[in-house]
Amino acid sequence: MLFSNILIYFVLIPMLMLGGVALCRNIKQIRAVAVIGSTALIALSAYLIAEFLKAPVEDAVDGMYYYQSWHWFTAQNLNINLTVGVDGVSIAMLLLSSIILFTGSFASWTIAQPKAFFLWLILLSTGVFGFFISLDLFTMFMFYEVALIPMYLLIGVWGSGNKNYSAMKLTLMLMGGSAFLMLGLIGIYYHSSVDGHHTWNLLEIARNNAISTEWQYFLFPMTFVGFGVLGAMFPFHTWSPDGHASAPTAVSMLHAGVLMKLGGYGCFRVAMYLMPQAANDLAWIFLILTGISVVYGAFSACVQTDLKYINAYSSVSHCGLVLFAILMINTTAMTGAIMQMLSHGLMTALFFALIGMIYGRTHTRDITKMGGLMKIMPYLAVCYVIAGMASLGLPGLSGFVAEMTIFVGSFEQGMTDFLAGAGSLRLVFTVIACCSIVITAVYILRVVGKLLFGPVQDKHHLELTDATWWERLSTATLIVCVAAIGCFPNFFENLIRGTFDPELFRAIAMNLNF
Amino acid sequence: METSAILILAIPLLMFLFLGLAGKYLPHKWAGILGTLGMGVTMVLAYTVAFEYFFSGNSLFIDADGNRLQHVVFNHDWLNFYDKLSIRLGFLLDPISAMMLVVITTISFMVHLYSNGYMRDHHGVWETGFQRFYAFLSLFSFSMLGLVVATNIFQMYIFWELVGASSYLLIGFYYTKPSAVSASKKAFIVTRFADLGFLIGILVLSFYVGFYSDGNITDAFTFTSLTSVPVDGVADTFQVSEGTAQVIRDLFQNSAAPMFMGASVLTWALVLIFMGGMGKSAMMPLHIWLPDAMEGPTPVSALIHAATMVVAGVYLVARLFPLYLMAPAALDIITVVGALTALYAAMVACAQIDIKRVLAFSTISQIAFMMVSLGVTRLDHSVALGHEVHEGLGYMASMFHLFTHAMFKALLFLGAGALIHAIGSNDYTAMHGLRKYMPITHITFLVGCLAIAGIIPFAGFFSKDEILTACFGHSTVWAIWMALVAGLTAFYMFRLYFLIFWWKEHKVHDEHHAPHDQPWTMTLPLVILAVVSVFAGFVPFGSLVTWNGHPITGSGFLTNLENLNWSVAAISLIIAIVGILIAMKMYKKENPLPEKMRNALPALWDWCHHRFYWDELYQFITHRIIFGLVCRPIAWFDRHIIDGTMDAFAAVTNKASYAIRGFQSGNVHMYVWIYLIGAVLLATVTMICVL
Amino acid sequence: MDYSQFLLMKQEVALLVVFLLVFLYDTFAPKKALNALSGITCVLFGIYTVACFCPCVTGASENVFNGMYETSPIIAMIKNVLNVGVLIVLIQSVNWANSDATAVRRGEFYELLLVTLFGMYLMISARHFLLFIIGLESASLPLAAMVAFDKNRYESHEASIKYILTAVFSSAIFLMGLSFVYGLTGSLYFSEIGAAIAAASSPMLICALAFVIAGVGFKLSLVPFHLWTADVYQGAPTPVTSYLSVISKGSAAFAFLVILVQCFSAVYAAAWEWMLYALIILTITIGNLFAIRQRNMKRFLAFSSVSQAGYIMLGIIAMNAMGLAAMVYYILVYVFSNLAAFGVIQAIENHTGKVDMDDYRGLSKTNPKLSFAMMLAMFSLAGIPPFAGFFSKFFIFTSAINQGSIAIYVLVLIALINTIISLYYYLLVVKAMYISDETPVIEKFKSSFTDRLGLTVTVAGIILLGIVSVVYNHILTLASHSSLF
């Protein structure tokens, strides 16, 4: 039965929410639907975590729990199934998504045209949830694109500033990425067959490991770039600053918090998982690109004056670190990458929520035109400082554990490579990436100093009010999550690490043997 | 024991959370009392723990031969990187951590107490954010305590960062003042830059330890084993855990160990770690944040930027000292950096007007003393001016000085705070001749000055004397250099003292508003610290704190006096007295001598007064080079080249669209032409290709 | 003669019956009763459409008239797809047909339309060029008359003269090509031609091939044979445009596949594979480039349909059942998507006479439902999930890549990149309707029952056709049983 599998509810609940919102008559009902739905999703993912942590290994199919497959397009060896299954990483991502949807609902408490807004927002999250539970390349890709297109309208209609341009640019660039991706996926489908039996099933493809090396060299860049565009990999990141700057609050939150994670998730779950040989051989190309992303984004952020641009570039830097760590192809660094995804997701959502709330009051995002907000809206300002601290890697908050794990893992890999005579690329880029912690501190403190501290710049701002209860709830939730990861990292790392067991993740095993 | 240990960390943390979250709803007074009480309890606990460690004679802490042992009270996994490496959080008791517990809790408690008075104005109106202030103080105390009891280098790094952040918050306490904001930013970023070195150093160390050992790196990384490295000829290490210790030792001594630019990678690692220490301890050239950090409230300066946080660098080197012992090159670097910094800071301190800045530079200079002292420590037997030097004396001296310096420097800062609070200005030009108005402050300040100048029997004398002895034992050049710096120290401290309390009569406009001693909350800590500063010199450090736990002196009250190297003591005393006398001559009474000297060497004055233009240099590097030549071009590149390329795709598509629109001319003839050409081309091209 | 053969031509015969009924009613009904003509036609055709879904051919394929005519489940399927499209066109055209200007001639419209549909049936089923040419001409000549249907609009005349001149020219070229084929093989049966030219290619064959491709490419509006498309689509009455853009194109695509596969499969790699690559790239790219600039919605959709034709062609490349199924499915989805778009355009045109994209600004505020339908249509055309267009695009790309060479990857990549351009201009429409802040040009109005019915059907199709996998699975099963390959 379709509904006997718990995972399907991650898609089903958003769909019900869609229906619910469509039937709503006023904003109160819409809020209720959004909040109830997203709370249910959080509960569901929490339940999943609890179950996962005590589930016996035998229940898993290649590390995937709740594995189940339903026929969809199956005529004539097409073999498109609706295959679901989760491992620790997917669960972590599901939890992240539901939390951000929850907080995003609160952040858009008083949005204009709420019905349409929530419809699109929930459609977007349907895509996100579907993507994370899917184990079938086709389904995965479908949900991936479902998550992309609502962005256009969400930014276009509810955005601000140069929204037409940004929305179009974002959509086209991301779709451009998915064009490469689609080609890559179809290529994988055709070249992974054993005995003429084609399959879209991720696990089967990985198990067969039948893609020839030459084809891996062709398909790996396709898929990696395809997902990398969404992961804001240099030089395909340029949609991100404009897109984030124009998007409304909840959309920025969801986009930076969750959608960009789709990119990183896809990179390892599809590109590296299915094509281990190419992942090992071609990692250096992308390592250079992502290494550049890390410092490049950070440096760019240093001189921006628009709050959202600063944060968008910081996302480029942090998400660059995710891909960077994934490309280290070792368990520690990749675990760190996922931690960084979680951490960045929550913290950047917090940032965007706060920026949205500040912008909603001051009607400007130019840091040169604001100042001394700590005096005017202390709650928001304190939250901003906390977010900033998380971003620059203060221990006790999530950023530190993620970055530390990444650095330890990458350094280990870099030195191993170096000592094995395999070049010092990883080592050099690890050191370069480490430098980002300083640059991050520079731009974070620059903003905090200019925006929150110092004398009040604009006298009109003195009349502004502090956060409302829904804004407090939204930000407090995120802060609690950020602190939870920061204080109890082992809980989350234990969730994640299983995915990158060399026995399951062939690329790591290859890298180790090398 | 374990309960006390947990409570020592937990009370300040909980206090931070409570005051941070609920402080707004508490009356100011209660927030202050609560914070102070919390810290008081912590202090008592720390005292009991330290007392138990040093004096109980428990076999956990001291072995049969009287060697002190390292004891891990608890140690829990916090973050597993991989099966061999994880971060543990724990509580390590050994001589230096027990000593630091005492120092930190004492000073912190004094500052908590003192702030009750300091953080309100003469009419008793509380500073805005008073509760926040106490929350931050608690956070800082928690971080600092966590740092000193760290069981491993990762834990140290974690709390190291937390200390940095709480320092940031406290320096920027007056957040509406732009100078405070930029000072806090500067402090954070400079130390962060240093931490980058620390981080990479840790990574290098952790990798090599893991690479060469089959065992668990986490265990190896616990200080108990990191510092139990057997050193040639000396067996008395804390606790030899063979496997990992042997690995580390091999790493250093194995000629096959990897080299990088002529030095072993491990030496590099230690130098990088020392870079972290340079940042926190404000060694040149990373010292520039400390003088600016005086923008924070004065009690904060006393707590963080005089007594505790800034010595974290020294503590770090001391922690890893057995490792440094195996990399003499790293120690030499520490010596040179320390010596240069000491002189530099002392010179600059002579030309400052702001009393807190003088104290700040004196702090830098004194910490440099400790660094030098560590840097000159070797285990070979050496002789200083005819007397044999105890093995590892420098280490002991450094820790001793750390201890005494914390006391008298906190005293000086709190005294300065009292003055500032009374006068409302940081400049000595606004003070002069205050001795009659603020007698308690005057006396305590004088005690502090005497202590730092190294006049017998004040605390500073003993510790500084040991340092100089250690220097003489290692290298006469550095010893003389440091002795001169000690003289300068005496000079600038008494310059400050005379300019504040003498020089000329204080002008009082209104009897009611004449400066006066502060309330008991402020004077009590002064008095207590003054008393400590007088007697701290007699603490038998040689029997309590040594690099390997092996006592080098007896434990009597007068041990320090008995063990004095009198030749060295004489030199340092003479130099100090000369310094004081010159200061007295120049500054006791208003006279034109200082002016004359300034005019005689204007360049020297300018350079000293402007701190050798380091700030300007940094300003140039950060703003012109980093921002102007890196950030801006990158941002430009992003907007115009990368973005431009993407936009160009769109523009080209549009252009192409316009360019080819002529084909759709609306003319049937044209349509047919194109049709025909298409068909014929299709045929001919295929024919050419196929046939 | 075995008259039972006609039973196998059930669909054609039934269509003729419908045609006759309509014709007779139009001729003999009293003037007052003529108002019911539109309704009657829709109902009759609806019944016919539903009836056709009952399986008529069970086996793989059946030949009639010595193999001149063939029918098989997949052929019945494509005809059904066309029927559904025509039914929707008919429903959507009711308003237009009943308007004052056309009311007197609406009978002719229906009759011409049904005749062209009959011609298309023949094109699809023909296995002999004589039958094919009859089908082709009867599918295209009446269309010229239909294009000229709006007597009072100048554009209509211009469109029809352009159409007839180029169409006849094209059929002359096509016939020339056919004569070469005949000269080479001595037969006009597809199967015999295919057998005869199994040998190596000759210049004459290549010429013949190029001319045949040009001739059918004209109907499909492949670049560079597409130039009539935009003008005709713009000038023709909107129901005719929608009919032209989906039904005519769908049938031509299928016929094209049959001709290429049955007659010329022997010289696939040697000759027409590369021709097709070039045509596909040109068609998709040029169609897109032209579409970017268009402001007139009909002209805009004309160019969009040009580029869609390129995607349809991808189904031919694979030369297997999967490609065939993907193509049929693509046409089906395209029918629904494009007709949804045209449905909205018609509804607005009938009420306000506006067809400019700029007039659509702020449409979502005054007519949210119409804008919603339009948006879904645009998303589906652009291939956005979960709408049907995504599935059809995915399947057609998948089937094309089945061919396996690296060249096909490049081709598909170009096609995929072109989807980005197409997404851009489809989003322009969405932007005009939803994002533009200007005051709406079009007033709020209530569309008629038939408009709403048509749009409901198409929107339901757009949403369901993809997700409900039965449709594609069914088509794929039918295609795999086809005897074409």
Next chain:
Amino acid sequence: MELNALYYLIPSLIMFACGVYGFITRRNMIAMLISLELMLNSVDMNFVVFNRFLFPGQLDGMFFTLFAIAIAAAETALAIAIVVNVYRANNDIDVRDICKMKF
């Protein structure tokens, strides 16, 4: 002199070419239609000739020609009707004047 297929085919091709040329150069629509007739007739000739000379045993080509003639007639009739229509609307049958819809 033996008459072979080429003797017929070459004039036929010339006819076709003339037709194309006329179609492309003449601006009068009636003249264009005449050119079209030329093209169609050359095709008819081709079919007949191929049938007669290459495949004399069958009648496919012949019949095809018959049909083609009929279709050509239908085309012409329709085209002329439309030309008349255009003339009414435009007072002109110059093909270059009917290019209001372009780009």
